[in-house]
Amino acid sequence: MAIELYGNWTKGFALDNHMQQSIFLGHNELGHPQFDNQRSMVGEWIYQLKYRNKIQNVALLVDFILNQFKGLESLNLIVPAPFTLERANQPVQLIAQELSSRLNIPCYSILKKSHTHEPLKNIQNKSEKLEILRKCILVDDIDLNNKNILIVDDLFDSGATLEISTEKLLAKRANQVFVLAMTKTKG
Numbered sequence: 001m002a003i004e005l006y007g008n009w010t011k012g013f014a015l016d017n018h019m020q021q022s023i024f025l026g027h028n029e030l031g032h033p034q035f036d037n038q039r040s041m042v043g044e045w046i047y048q049l050k051y052r053n054k055i056q057n058v059a060l061l062v063d064f065i066l067n068q069f070k071g072l073e074s075l076n077l078i079v080p081a082p083f084t085l086e087r088a089n090q091p092v093q094l095i096a097q098e099l100s101s102r103l104n105i106p107c108y109s110i111l112k113k114s115h116t117h118e119p120l121k122n123i124q125n126k127s128e129k130l131e132i133l134r135k136c137i138l139v140d141d142i143d144l145n146n147k148n149i150l151i152v153d154d155l156f157d158s159g160a161t162l163e164i165s166t167e168k169l170l171a172k173r174a175n176q177v178f179v180l181a182m183t184k185t186k187g
Contacts, residue, residue: 014184081153156181
């Protein structure tokens with residue numbers, strides 16, 4: 001059940017919603033809100049990959065992508081979305097590399113965040129997110145002239161990271177930029 005994502009990119013999709021249901025249970029002894037979260041199948045795969053290091057979920061996700069989308073072979077480059085938090089196994093990088101390997105399309109991590117900032121999930125205002133990202137997302141010096149590029153991300157929330165990433169790739173003369181997020185928040 002792909003969900004179309006709208007933005008400054010040519011075409012974009014999320015494989016599924018991240019959550020099916022989230023029920024507020026109350027506050028714990030420290031005053032933190034507690035929820036009973038029921039993730040979608042893809043949402044659970046991403047959660048387990050990102051927070052439980054279940055690397056085998058990469059193959060499940062790429063199988064799902066290849067079953068959902070045809071014509072990906074016409075791309076020239078696959079690029080993982082830039083990430084804020086360093087992890088031993090970076091989910092978007094692993095997914096992008098596996099997709100690259102299966103499609104025989106180059107994958108380069110050319111989008112970087114230049115400095116740390118407050119996690120974007122803690123910032124509600126999209127224009128504030130865009131301002132922060134415009135300053136810190138950098139593109140490696142690589143010839144993107146006339147390339148059709150797919151940016152792979154794990155979670156689509158406001159779309160700010162993908163919007164600025166697309167803006168930066170198009171400024172480097174990419175022909176078309178497509179985006180694929182594994183899941184989308186309800187927001």
